[in-house]
Structures are given as structure tokens and as C-alpha cells.
Amino acid sequence: ATEQWFISVDRELPGVGKSLRDLALEQIKNVKWIPAWGQKRIEGMLESRPDWCISRQRSWGLPIPAFVNSDGKTLMTRESVLAVAGHIAKNGSDSWFTDSPRRILGEDFELPAGFVFDDLKREENIFDVWFESGCSWHSVAKQAGWPLPVDLYLEGSDQHRGWFQLSLLPALGSMGKAPFKSVLTHGFTIDEKGMKQSKSLGNYVNAQEEIAKYGSDILRLWVASVNVQGDVRCSDELIGRSQDAYRKIRNTLRFLFGNIDDFDPNEKRIAYDDMFEIDKWAMQQLQKLIAGVTEAYESFVFHKVFSLIYNFCTVEMSSIYMDVLKDRLYCESSDSLARRSAQTAMQRILDCLVRMLAPVLVHTAEEAWAAMKFKSQTVESVHLADMPKVDGSVDWQSNEQKWQKIMGLRDEVLKVLEALRQEQKIGSNQEAYVTVYCEDEELAGILDKFGLDQFAALCIVSEVKLEKRAVRTSVTAEKSGYQKCQRCWNYWPSVGTDSEHPDLCVRCIKVISGTSCN
Ligand SMILES: [Zn+2]
Known part of the structure; x- marks a missing residue:
């Protein structure tokens, strides 16, 4: 049989008082395994693993730095290994096979008792390649002066037997601690x-x-x-199907960009408390998104990052907020509170969204960052910017229940309007006049506080009336009896009241004549 080199897993480690196996089983508990079953998997493998045979009989590879004399005694001490390392650093690893032990160790090297240069032979076995890759933390991080353990090791799910375990053992043996804080495994x-993908099948x-x-x-x-x-x-x-999702995210960014061009947040920003309720809602949804995305990134659950951002863009932004904003953005006077409030929220959403997208849509986010006139951080690349943090002054959690009620009622209104549209009684929602019969006192209170005109804006209808103390909560809608404002398309009572502008509402008249006060 060939003589082999082993790393013993059961012999007590000098100065440690336990074996490498016991130390490993103890230390893996301090590592975060993602997914969590990784811990059980490596635990089982460590419990049953044999000693690690680290020698290979190959002609190509890195030599095991040991010498043997004719009595079969091995020379491998801390000093001899350092001397070999010094020689190889200068002359390359091939010099092991060409140079004499005297040259490798150096003329001045003090041989331990029982050894003489003329009776020394070089070990011919090379290292198992796993021993080399298992020491990569040393060459990559330790020699570069980076702190150990490193944050993350990641590889396919076959590496609990391979790289993860065989990096752990040398690190425990030499430093007494694992080389990583967390280990992530992914599928194939x-x-x-x-079917498994292979070159020969071409699949x-x-x-x-x-x-x-x-x-x-x-x-x-x-x-x-x-x-x-x-x-x-x-x-x-x-x-290819990701293109559709990409376009939706990109369109959200485009809408935000398209509506904040004249907005300098340093001069025109509206304080959160003074914002329109719907803009506060958008700010709250943003905080919720930041909280969720941060947690998902930190746990490496990238598909959750994607679904959170995608849903934010398609649901909260595209189907609700951006639609609701159009009247304020396009019809209110450019410097009004109504428009500045919306722009404050939009600018903040854009700034945060771009940074959250940066690790995934690296080029799109960089392009967007470069195009932003005002940014929260003065860094030249979005990839140097910090991730957004939840704004503690925006109370998104305590408002969730209120918004659930309001949005639930909005859904009811939209259903009734859709039926009206099917019957061809209205074309756009703006043509409708909505009555909410409210049995729920809490809901009535919320609506009162929210403002019926704001609720009308949220549903994009011209008018909403509230009937309290109804027998049950329900919604009716009919075509508005008012005339359509030719500028904003709302059906408001004030349309036709000004003889100079018979086809405009009073809001629009004020805006075009420059007398709009807010
Ligand atoms: Zn109008």
C-alpha cells in the first residue's frame, strides 16, 4: 500500500483540548447557513467523515513540503515549512522538484537532531487539490489583510462535502475559527x-x-x-419573459422622471406632515418596501427583492398612485402645494427605488442615477451610494389599518364604476358621481378625516357623497349631472359658472389666469 498523509479529525488538537471533528461540530453552530438545512447537512457529513487524506500521487501539483531520511523519519517542522515557503516564493513551486533539500532549506538551516542534508529526500506526493482550494480564505483574505471570517461563501448544494467543509477544517486547525460568517447554497x-443541462445534449x-x-x-x-x-x-x-417585467419597472422610473423635472427638492420640498394624504400613503408604502427589500437582500432572498419591487411598481405605483396623481400633476398650477406635495413623494421614491434596484439592474440604475438632477447622496455612481433606510418619521405601520379600509372601499367603488361602464352609462371614471352609504362608524370617521374630495381623487371620480348611519355599507354611482371641464375633464359643479370661461371649472380658471392661491 502507498503511504499517505492524513489530517486526523479525532486526535486532540494541541492547545485546544478537543478534536478537529468536535471543534467543527461546535463551530458550525455559529455560522449562518442559508438555507437553514445546510447546517444539518454539513453536520451529518462531519459526524461520519473519516480522516482527511491530503496526499496524491500525481506528477503535477503543489508538493507537500516534507523531507524523509533513509530511516523513514519525516522532517516537517514549523521552521522547515517556513523555509520551504520562502524558497518557493522566490523560485516557484517547480523548484521543489529540481532543487536539492540543501538548496531548498538553505545552507544555514539548522536541521533537527537525527537529520543530515546528504540523507534527505523530498516528499514526492502532492496535495489533494481540495486542500488548496480549502485554504483560499488564507490567500484571498488573510494575506490581503482583510478581516476573517469573511461574510459569505456561496456555491452549489454539492459543496457541503467539498469546498465548505474542506475550507472549514484547515481554518479551524490553523486559526481555531471558521473562515466564513455565512454559507449560501443554491440549486442548479x-x-x-x-433535465440536467449538458454540453453534449446542447440543452x-x-x-x-x-x-x-x-x-x-x-x-x-x-x-x-x-x-x-x-x-x-x-x-x-x-x-426572455423578464423583458416584460423590466419594461414595467423602467416605465415607473420614466413616469417619475417625467414629472419631477422642474422640482428642486432643496427649495420646493413639502414637509411630510403637510403633504396630501395620498402622498403620505405613497411615502408609507415606500418605507414598507425599503423594510422588506432590506430584509430580503440581507437574507440573500433575491427573488423576494424582485417581487417586492415589481409589485410596488405595478400595483402601488402604476395602478394606483401614478393614475391618481395625473390630475394634480397636469392640471394644478406648477408651483401649487398639490403638485409640490406629489413631486416631493415622487422624487423620494425615485431616489430610493434606483438605489434598491442597483444590485440587480446595474446598468439601468446607473443610467437613471446619472440622469437624476437631485440625489440624496453626492456620489458619482449609484453603486457607491448607500442603500435607502426606513425613514422613522414616516409612520407606515400605524396607518396600515386605516389604508386597508380606504383601499377596500376604493375597490368597491371601482367595481361599481366598472359595471356602469359595461352598461355604457359612463366612459371614464371622472364622469361618475359616487355615493357611499356607510354603516361602519369607524370607516365613516376615517373618510371624514381623509376628506371626501381626496377620496374622490383617489377613485378618480368627480364627486363623492357620504351617507352615514346607513343600514349597510354599499356604494352607488351614476353619471354626473354636471358639465365636463374641457381642461381637466372633471365633472364639477363650478363648470359653466364663469361667463368668460363657460367650459372650464373654477380650479382651472384660477390656474390659467395665474390666480391660483395654493
Ligand atoms: Zn378643470
């Missing part, structure tokens, strides 16, 4: 039918081709959108 990409996706076809942001968005804790189906078609 498989083809559309769930794999070439990332370069996908980037050439869709751009790298689309490929990254696809990667961020899938749950990588398990295996991931991957094909050109699946990646």
Missing part, C-alpha cells in the same frame, strides 16, 4: 423540461448569447426573479 440550472443556455440578445440587465433580472434555493428551470424563452 436545469432545462425547461427539468444549456449560453449566457453570452443571452446578454447579446436581451442585455445583461434582463439576464440579471431573470436570475434575481427565480428562487435559487432549489434547482431552476432555465431557457432562452424563460429569460
Whole structure:
């Protein structure tokens, strides 16, 4: 049998009082395993693993720095290893195979008793490559002066036996602590039918081709959108579908950009307490998003980052907020509180959204950052900016219940309006006049405080009337009896009251004549 080199896992480590196996089983509890089952997996493998055979009989590789004399005694001391390391650093690892022990160790090297240079042979075995990759934390981090343990090791789910474990053991043996704070494992990409991807079958996706076809942001968005804790189906078609999500996110950014061009937050920003209720809602939704995205990024759950941001753009922004804002943004006077309040929220949303998107849509976010006239941080690249933090002065949690009620009622109104539209009684929602019959006293109170005109704006209808103390809560709507303002398209009582501008509402008359006071 060939003589081999082993790292013993059960012998007591000098000065530690326990074996490498026991130390490993103890230390893995201090590591964060993502997903959590990784801990059980590596634990089971550590419990049953044999001693680690680190020698290989190959002609190419890194030599084990030991010498043997003719009695079969091995020379490998701290001093000898350092002398070998010094020689190899100067002359390269091949010098082990060409230079004599005397040259390698140096003429002045003090050999321990029982050894003489003329009776020394170099060890011919090389290291198991896992021993080398298992020491990468040393060459990558320790030699560069970076703090250890490093934040994260990440690899496929086959590495609890391989790299993770074989990095842990050398680090424990030499430093007494794990080389990593957390370890993330992901699944593998498989083809559309769930088959393993292979070169011979040709059922794999070439990332370069996908980037050439869709751009790298689309490929990254696809990667961020899938749950990588398990295996991931991957094909050109699946990646291509991310284009739709990308466009929706990009359109949200475009809308925000398009409406804050004349807004200098340093001069025109509206304090949170003075903002319109709907703008406060948008600010609250933003904080909720920041809280969720931060947690998801910190736990490496990127598909949650994606779904949170995607839903924010498509639901809160696109189907609610951006629609609601149009009247204020396009019809109120440019410097009005109504418009500045909306712009304050929009500018803040853009600034935060771009930074949250930066790790995924790296180029789009950079392009957006460069285009922003005003930024929260003066850094030249979005990738140097800090992630947004939840603004403690925006009380999003305590307002959730109130908004649930208001948004629930809005859904009811929209349903009634949709039915009216089906019957062709109205074209746009603005044509409608809505009556809310309210049995729920709490809801009535919320609506009173919120303001019926604000609720009308939230539903994009011309007018809302509230009937309290109804038998049950319900909503009715009919076509407004008022005339349509030709500028803002609202059906308001004031349309036609001014003989000079018979087809405009009073709000619009004030705006165009420059007498709008707010
Ligand atoms: Zn008008």
C-alpha cells in the first residue's frame, strides 16, 4: 500500500483540548447557513467523515513540503515549512522538484537532531487539490489583510462535502475559527423540461448569447426573479419573459422622471406632515418596501427583492398612485402645494427605488442615477451610494389599518364604476358621481378625516357623497349631472359658472389666469 498523509479529525488538537471533528461540530453552530438545512447537512457529513487524506500521487501539483531520511523519519517542522515557503516564493513551486533539500532549506538551516542534508529526500506526493482550494480564505483574505471570517461563501448544494467543509477544517486547525460568517447554497440550472443541462445534449443556455440578445440587465433580472434555493428551470424563452417585467419597472422610473423635472427638492420640498394624504400613503408604502427589500437582500432572498419591487411598481405605483396623481400633476398650477406635495413623494421614491434596484439592474440604475438632477447622496455612481433606510418619521405601520379600509372601499367603488361602464352609462371614471352609504362608524370617521374630495381623487371620480348611519355599507354611482371641464375633464359643479370661461371649472380658471392661491 502507498503511504499517505492524513489530517486526523479525532486526535486532540494541541492547545485546544478537543478534536478537529468536535471543534467543527461546535463551530458550525455559529455560522449562518442559508438555507437553514445546510447546517444539518454539513453536520451529518462531519459526524461520519473519516480522516482527511491530503496526499496524491500525481506528477503535477503543489508538493507537500516534507523531507524523509533513509530511516523513514519525516522532517516537517514549523521552521522547515517556513523555509520551504520562502524558497518557493522566490523560485516557484517547480523548484521543489529540481532543487536539492540543501538548496531548498538553505545552507544555514539548522536541521533537527537525527537529520543530515546528504540523507534527505523530498516528499514526492502532492496535495489533494481540495486542500488548496480549502485554504483560499488564507490567500484571498488573510494575506490581503482583510478581516476573517469573511461574510459569505456561496456555491452549489454539492459543496457541503467539498469546498465548505474542506475550507472549514484547515481554518479551524490553523486559526481555531471558521473562515466564513455565512454559507449560501443554491440549486442548479436545469432545462425547461427539468433535465440536467449538458454540453453534449446542447440543452444549456449560453449566457453570452443571452446578454447579446436581451442585455445583461434582463439576464440579471431573470436570475434575481427565480428562487435559487432549489434547482431552476432555465431557457432562452424563460429569460426572455423578464423583458416584460423590466419594461414595467423602467416605465415607473420614466413616469417619475417625467414629472419631477422642474422640482428642486432643496427649495420646493413639502414637509411630510403637510403633504396630501395620498402622498403620505405613497411615502408609507415606500418605507414598507425599503423594510422588506432590506430584509430580503440581507437574507440573500433575491427573488423576494424582485417581487417586492415589481409589485410596488405595478400595483402601488402604476395602478394606483401614478393614475391618481395625473390630475394634480397636469392640471394644478406648477408651483401649487398639490403638485409640490406629489413631486416631493415622487422624487423620494425615485431616489430610493434606483438605489434598491442597483444590485440587480446595474446598468439601468446607473443610467437613471446619472440622469437624476437631485440625489440624496453626492456620489458619482449609484453603486457607491448607500442603500435607502426606513425613514422613522414616516409612520407606515400605524396607518396600515386605516389604508386597508380606504383601499377596500376604493375597490368597491371601482367595481361599481366598472359595471356602469359595461352598461355604457359612463366612459371614464371622472364622469361618475359616487355615493357611499356607510354603516361602519369607524370607516365613516376615517373618510371624514381623509376628506371626501381626496377620496374622490383617489377613485378618480368627480364627486363623492357620504351617507352615514346607513343600514349597510354599499356604494352607488351614476353619471354626473354636471358639465365636463374641457381642461381637466372633471365633472364639477363650478363648470359653466364663469361667463368668460363657460367650459372650464373654477380650479382651472384660477390656474390659467395665474390666480391660483395654493
Ligand atoms: Zn378643470
